[in-house]
Amino acid sequence: MSAAVGEGVAQGEVLVRARGLRKHYGSLEVLRGVDLTVRRGQVVVLLGASGAGKSTLLRCVNHLEAADGGEIWVDGVPIGFRHDGDRLHELREKDVARQRAEIGMVFQRFNLFPHRTVLANVTEGPVQVRGVPRREAEAYARELLERVGLGDKVDTYPDRLSGGQQQRVAIARALAMRPKLLLFDEPTSALDPELVGEVLAVMTELAREGMTMIVVTHEISFAREVADHVVFMAGGVVVEEGPPEQVIGAPQHERTRAFLARVTA
């Protein structure tokens, strides 16, 4: 682990570096030149009103969306491209899949596979993508489900679970691939209020264990307590970033203050 570089709470070397990301849908510019740096072991929370570009930025990191301009490097690899000398060659979807296997993602609407049991949801990636023997994959899946508190639900189908339970299975499914990085796209936004806590608890635990995470959320208290670095976005650009006590505790920009006033009201 290298020493802290520059400002911010630096845990280690740079794991994710986004440079000058641009993305538009038709005439709507969603990302207008975004830079982002995430160090190994860091929890970075992206804040901002809907339409600020947070989710798009997150989805660019594992190439669910292809950026129109700019680069994203994860662990020294350009996402969606092959680095060859002084060129980046666009990758085919099959090869992008190999890059995605290293990056886990948790979705707002869980997106568990409804036709497979909880256990099969979690083993699907390791068995089908990595070619892990089924028994080995199942043993690890049971361990992960135990960790998220669902050891007794392995044979259940997703539609029998509450939203909070489904989201915890989704986290186990992402972890089963032993990812370098976990992306969370508003993981608690589709949950009933009383179920938010159990999901945030699992995420907090993961953060404590040193998982590198990029989290889009509206849970300000989670950002304040768990994040190492908070990025506030508006209108497709990063308005303000820094440690939570600075961005949330003492925001410098008017837009940040207005946003925080609205969500914490």
Added chain:
Amino acid sequence: MADRAGAALTRPVDAPGDGELLPQVRIRHWGRVVAGLAVLAVLGLLFQAISRGDIDYASIPALLTQDVILEGLVDTIVLAVVAQAGAIVLGTIVALMRTSANPVLRWVSWAYIWVFRGLPVLLQILLWYNIALVFPTFSIPIPFTDAYLLDQPANVIMTGFLAALLGLGLNESAYMAEIVRAGLTSVDRGQTEAAKSIGMSPAKVLSRVVLPQAMRVIIPPTGNDFINMLKGTSIASVIGFTELIHAANALSSRSLAVMETLLAVAVWYMVVVSVANVGQYYLERHYNASIRPTGTRGSVWAKVGGSLRTPPFMRSSR
């Protein structure tokens, strides 16, 4: 009741909702009785009319197992099954082309559906059957040699069976393409994204996540189409293919028992269609069971038992 006595004193004893539960009088469904009687009357009249008709009913069972009829039955089933199977495979390929990111493939699949769905089946069968008029021989030369993989007169190759198979199968494949496409688009985009996020290649996303879920939408109309296909093979009688109708015509032109033979054939159609119905039911249940399970993954018997019980929403509608 004793501790309620005080409260009862402050109110009139016969206030609405007080006292014992009242007996309830259920609605009498007179409409059902009337409809039942009407149906019985119509059936009675129909039966009377039929029994007076000049038909030799007793001869029908023997006709059912005439060699010509059985041959027609087998040909009907073989033609329908092969044509439908081919249509499912072709249709799936065309549907994948139609939903592909490749604009050339999208355009080609659109044109394919446009042509094969647009032309009447009878016309397509006749075009295939008469192809010898424009291409007297079919030949596939092996490149860089003088040998031929295939070199035959068109009349030899294009039998009634092949013409019917091509006409029915290609037409159906265009419909199947639309059915499969509807199934593919019915699967939530989040499923594809989740599959991609665990590193699945496009082929795995399709075979492990999207297609299994699309089956729920694909199977019912496919079963519908197959039943149509079973009956649609009768069109092949026009080009002399010995399916059921053609067999019936051949038989009755000699025996002159036209109605009896047609009714025998009708029985066979109903039998075959009923068998197809049962097959569809089990297929649907299989794919629904994996999507809407009974909770936990129990034994096969528990599953069968669970699905034999009436689902709750059916019980509530009396």
